Amino acid sequence: MTTICDEACDSLLAATSEPASEVCYTKLDLRLITEGIRMDEEAPESYFLLCSTCHTPCSGADAHVIPRWNPERRKIFTTYRCGNCWLQPLEELRAAVASGESEVLASFCDFLTRQGYRKDADTIRAASSGQQKAYLFAIVDAVQAQKIIFHP
Ligand SMILES: [Zn+2]
Numbered sequence: 001m002t003t004i005c006d007e008a009c010d011s012l013l014a015a016t017s018e019p020a021s022e023v024c025y026t027k028l029d030l031r032l033i034t035e036g037i038r039m040d041e042e043a044p045e046s047y048f049l050l051c052s053t054c055h056t057p058c059s060g061a062d063a064h065v066i067p068r069w070n071p072e073r074r075k076i077f078t079t080y081r082c083g084n085c086w087l088q089p090l091e092e093l094r095a096a097v098a099s100g101e102s103e104v105l106a107s108f109c110d111f112l113t114r115q116g117y118r119k120d121a122d123t124i125r126a127a128s129s130g131q132q133k134a135y136l137f138a139i140v141d142a143v144q145a146q147k148i149i150f151h152p
Contacts, residue, residue, distance in 0.1 A: 047152055051082035058082040065150040066143060067111045069096035069104060076107040078114070080152065090144050097136045105132045112139075115150050 049063040050056075058064075064086035068079040079089060096104045105124075112121040124135045142148045 049080040049082075049152065051085050052079050053081060053085040053088075056082045056084075065152050066090060067093060067108065067150070069093050069107070071096075074103050074107075076104070076111045078111065078150070078152070087144070090140055094137065094140055097133055097140065100129060100133055102129075105129065105136065108136050108139075 046060045047063050047065070048057065048059045049065070051058055058080075062083040064081045064083070066079055066081060066086060066089055067076045068089040069076050069092055076093075081089065093108075097108070109121040109125050112118075112124070124132050127135065139148065143150070
């Protein structure tokens, strides 16, 4: 667990220009990270999803449930992507978080709440906007590293 916290702190430090003392993942209760790992260790639930980019049916490790920022509707939606298409929306999400727009940050927290991470979402909402960005970057990284698995 020490390693995981260190990794999370490292990615937070890389993602923020705030002093190190102000941003540390230990301020979150780490439920996001630890639950993701716990779920990984259990037999993973398998979903049969349709990729919304290439419309290829996918399941198991090839089926990804991820948050996607929709710039037209100014909201983060849950989207399904296959193993070939899932990284692009994560890049778009990073760019949206980097913009620091309050709609992106608030919508990301709403998404986390919908996924059952209400406590973490509340913690992030209460943070400064710089800290919010750092937390959300760390979460996008953890999703890409498949330490956090979201569900349809
Ligand atoms: Zn696809």
